Amino acid sequence: MTGEPKIVRPYGDTTGDGMVQLSFTLPVGKDGRADGAALQLARKMGLEPATVVHSKAMGPDFTFFVVYGRVSHLVDLSQVEVVEREFPVLTAKEVNLAIRSRLRRKLVVVGATVGTDAHTVGLDAILNVKGFAGEKGLEYYREVRVVNMGSQVTADELVARAKAEHADALLTSQVVTQKDAHLHHTREVSEAVVATWPDASHRPLVIVGGPRFDTVTPKDLGVDRIFGRGTTPAEVASYLVHALLPTAKVPA
Amino acid sequence: MPQTKLGLDPAVVRRARALARKAAAPVEKLAHTHTTVSVERATLRLAGVTGADATGMPWVNHLVDAVREQVGLEYGVALPVWHALASGEHTDLVAMAEKAATGGVRFALPTGKDAERAAKAARKAVGTGFVRIDRNRRDRNKLLAKLGDPPKPWIYLIVATGDIYEDIPQAQAAAREGADIVAVIRSTGQSLLDYVPEGATREGYAGTYATQENFRLMRAALDDVSRELGRYVRLTNYASGLCMPEIAALAGLERLDMMLNDCMYGIIFRDINPQRTFIDQRFSRAIHARAGIVINTGEDNYLTTADAVDAAHTVIVSQLLNERFGLEAGLQPWQLGLGHAFEINPDIPDSFRLELAHALLVRELFPEAPLKYMPPTKHMSGNVFAGYLLDAFFNLVGVMTGQGIILVGMMTEGIHTPFLSDRDLALENVNYVRNAVGDLAEDFRPAPGGFVVERAHRVLGESVELLQRIVDDGLLDAIADGTFGITKRPADGGKGLDGVVKKADGYLNPASDLLEEGRT
Numbered sequence: 001m002t003g004e005p006k007i008v009r010p011y012g013d014t015t016g017d018g019m020v021q022l023s024f025t026l027p028v029g030k031d032g033r034a035d036g037a038a039l040q041l042a043r044k045m046g047l048e049p050a051t052v053v054h055s056k057a058m059g060p061d062f063t064f065f066v067v068y069g070r071v072s073h074l075v076d077l078s079q080v081e082v083v084e085r086e087f088p089v090l091t092a093k094e095v096n097l098a099i100r101s102r103l104r105r106k107l108v109v110v111g112a113t114v115g116t117d118a119h120t121v122g123l124d125a126i127l128n129v130k131g132f133a134g135e136k137g138l139e140y141y142r143e144v145r146v147v148n149m150g151s152q153v154t155a156d157e158l159v160a161r162a163k164a165e166h167a168d169a170l171l172t173s174q175v176v177t178q179k180d181a182h183l184h185h186t187r188e189v190s191e192a193v194v195a196t197w198p199d200a201s202h203r204p205l206v207i208v209g210g211p212r213f214d215t216v217t218p219k220d221l222g223v224d225r226i227f228g229r230g231t232t233p234a235e236v237a238s239y240l241v242h243a244l245l246p247t248a249k250v251p252a
Numbered sequence: 253m254p255q256t257k258l259g260l261d262p263a264v265v266r267r268a269r270a271l272a273r274k275a276a277a278p279v280e281k282l283a284h285t286h287t288t289v290s291v292e293r294a295t296l297r298l299a300g301v302t303g304a305d306a307t308g309m310p311w312v313n314h315l316v317d318a319v320r321e322q323v324g325l326e327y328g329v330a331l332p333v334w335h336a337l338a339s340g341e342h343t344d345l346v347a348m349a350e351k352a353a354t355g356g357v358r359f360a361l362p363t364g365k366d367a368e369r370a371a372k373a374a375r376k377a378v379g380t381g382f383v384r385i386d387r388n389r390r391d392r393n394k395l396l397a398k399l400g401d402p403p404k405p406w407i408y409l410i411v412a413t414g415d416i417y418e419d420i421p422q423a424q425a426a427a428r429e430g431a432d433i434v435a436v437i438r439s440t441g442q443s444l445l446d447y448v449p450e451g452a453t454r455e456g457y458a459g460t461y462a463t464q465e466n467f468r469l470m471r472a473a474l475d476d477v478s479r480e481l482g483r484y485v486r487l488t489n490y491a492s493g494l495c496m497p498e499i500a501a502l503a504g505l506e507r508l509d510m511m512l513n514d515c516m517y518g519i520i521f522r523d524i525n526p527q528r529t530f531i532d533q534r535f536s537r538a539i540h541a542r543a544g545i546v547i548n549t550g551e552d553n554y555l556t557t558a559d560a561v562d563a564a565h566t567v568i569v570s571q572l573l574n575e576r577f578g579l580e581a582g583l584q585p586w587q588l589g590l591g592h593a594f595e596i597n598p599d600i601p602d603s604f605r606l607e608l609a610h611a612l613l614v615r616e617l618f619p620e621a622p623l624k625y626m627p628p629t630k631h632m633s634g635n636v637f638a639g640y641l642l643d644a645f646f647n648l649v650g651v652m653t654g655q656g657i658i659l660v661g662m663m664t665e666g667i668h669t670p671f672l673s674d675r676d677l678a679l680e681n682v683n684y685v686r687n688a689v690g691d692l693a694e695d696f697r698p699a700p701g702g703f704v705v706e707r708a709h710r711v712l713g714e715s716v717e718l719l720q721r722i723v724d725d726g727l728l729d730a731i732a733d734g735t736f737g738i739t740k741r742p743a744d745g746g747k748g749l750d751g752v753v754k755k756a757d758g759y760l761n762p763a764s765d766l767l768e769e770g771r772t
């Protein structure tokens with residue numbers, strides 16, 4: 001596009017004025033030094049000139065500041081990198097819509113913690129309505145039917161249930177890593193899946209989650225996807241849409 | 253506050269309560285005829301059994317598991333345990349539990365004179381727990397009288413670092429900033445542990461483990477700051493999840509002041525078995541009643557999953573059920589911190605009027621309950637400026653409708669655990685509204701037949717209809733059908749059903765007996 005500047009500055013009320021606002025707290029009582037301390041920080045952050053427009057004591061040892069100032073930094077738009085994701089993270093509404101319009105029935109997810117592992121925290125964070133990090137779990141998605149089998153389920157039980165429920169995806173979570181139990185149990189699941197569905201095109205998606213899978217690839221374990229620490233339900237839901245409903249038109 | 257602003261029809265209100273009573277009755281019967289592993293463990297905790305093995309598994313778990321394996325729990329844990337203690341082979345219960353953990357204790361159900369002796373000893377031991385709980389209640393009242401009870405609404409702030417030794421200075425800072433109530437959020441997933449962790453804990457995810465020692469440390473720290481500030485700062489934790497009865501007991505033993513304790517939250521949001529939840533809940537509430545603890549119920553949660561306008565009546569229905577279950581368990585109306593929330597989509601027209609109508613309805617329906625009002629979370633978008641405004645409107649409704657407990661809304665809700673400045677700004681918001689609004693409640697009277705009054709009547713009407721359906725279907729079936737919070741929870745599903753045991757004739761639980769005898 002012609003005419004679009006490649007170099008920009010923050011915009012207050014005039015092109016190129018570089019004005020920004022920020023607020024922060026310093027562990028300094030609101031004495032004579034407080035505002036000067038805030039200005040020093042602002043200057044070091046590249047705000048020149050800067051003005052402390054508000055400072056307020058928060059107890060004897062802290063002061064809160066609101067600062068406005070002009071930054072000297074330039075933004076080079078040609079240098080902005082857009083992170084390529086394997087799949088976009090969708091809202092619950094978008095996930096539901098994608099399932100409704102492409103699958104025309106509920107998407108079935110069967111989950112369990114397999115083997116000796118009794119930790120269901122990860123599985124529940126993804127499946128339970130309560131969810132994780134302020135995000136609701138898969139049960140919250142109207143178009144997803146969740147069967148949560150809980151902990152200490154055998155791989156065969158999980159796979160049998162997945163078959164009975166006509167599962168689209170099979171979720172297992174593994175926390176305990178003693179003697180590589182997490183890898184061992186995951187392989188049990190993938191082997192049981194292959195035994196039950198010899199035709200790979202009819203297999204449900206196999207997803208495993210846990211905090212200690214960083215040394216292996218999905219291929220090593222015979223699963224479709226590994227999710228690590230801090231994964232949110234929305235990421236899993238979005239992945240399900242991405243992997244199971246690849247041609248789904250997702251509203252932007 | 254006069255209770256006639258909405259002109260609710262007393263006959264409709266009576267009908268709603270009668271239906272709630274009817275809906276609750278079969279579940280109350282279930283709770284009276286069953287016990288759970290956690291109820292039995294709580295009984296041992298009241299008798300002073302503390303501590304855990306090297307892996308952190310508490311001795312109460314070992315004892316209950318051993319008794320269950322050898323004689324079952326149909327008669328309760330008390331008779332076999334105090335019968336074994338009478339043998340004289342064990343110096344005390346903890347020593348016995350240590351032995352039981354490795355299979356070294358033979359338990360049997362005593363009969364005749366042995367049973368009488370065991371029952372008497374059990375009652376005496378468990379009674380010491382109640383002596384302590386009763387003393388704590390008196391101490392709280394003394395401190396309230398001496399230091400002063402802050403005026404309502406009480407300002408409720410949350411602390412959640414995961415490390416009790418970090419929580420303490422934060423809680424004290426929150427109190428100095430104006431918190432009347434400090435709540436320590438629990439570590440993610442504690443509700444699904446079938447044991448209570450032991451000792452002071454420094455690691456937790458998004459919260460701090462509820463343990464007896466953590467309770468003790470925090471209460472002591474708040475006592476210090478209460479003296480400094482000249483007002484009693486209340487401490488809150490969570491009696492929920494698989495160990496609800498035990499945590500209730502620990503709360504009573506360590507003088508906590510308020511406990512989150514909902515009749516259905518664990519079922520809906522944590523997939524805990526409905527029967528387990530209702531049985532555990534009955535016992536926990538009886539303890540809270542005795543300890544003078546105010547419970548907080550969790551209706552606000554329904555509105556985070558369901559639409560706050562469409563599901564407004566499910567909040568009322570749940571409150572009526574929570575009230576019923578609470579009163580049946582011995583709680584007084586002043587102990588019922590029934591929950592609700594400001595969660596209507598701010599983009600819809602008249603959202604503020606709808607919030608006002610709902611809040612006023614709850615206020616007038618439960619005139620003696622302290623009511624816990626929760627700030628917006630679902631529609632806090634990350635735009636901290638808009639969030640600050642929304643929180644101000646929330647505060648306005650709270651003050652205008654006389655809510656007793658206001659959880660302070662954070663403009664950074666959903667972004668991070670609050671910064672020091674977030675809390676300070678949030679309190680500035682509350683204080684401004686409180687000061688500016690003053691006694692507006694006195695002047696405010698919605699127009700008869702107007703939008704607010706009509707909306708409140710409609711929600712109450714829908715609540716009565718839903719209660720009728722619940723009475724017809726049975727509460728457990730209604731929960732199985734997804735009536736609350738859109739999730740379906742069958743009565744035999746979820747976690748913890750294997751910990752439920754039907755009581756046999758001759759079941760003995762001195763804690764339950766002492767609780768029933770001590771009812772006021």
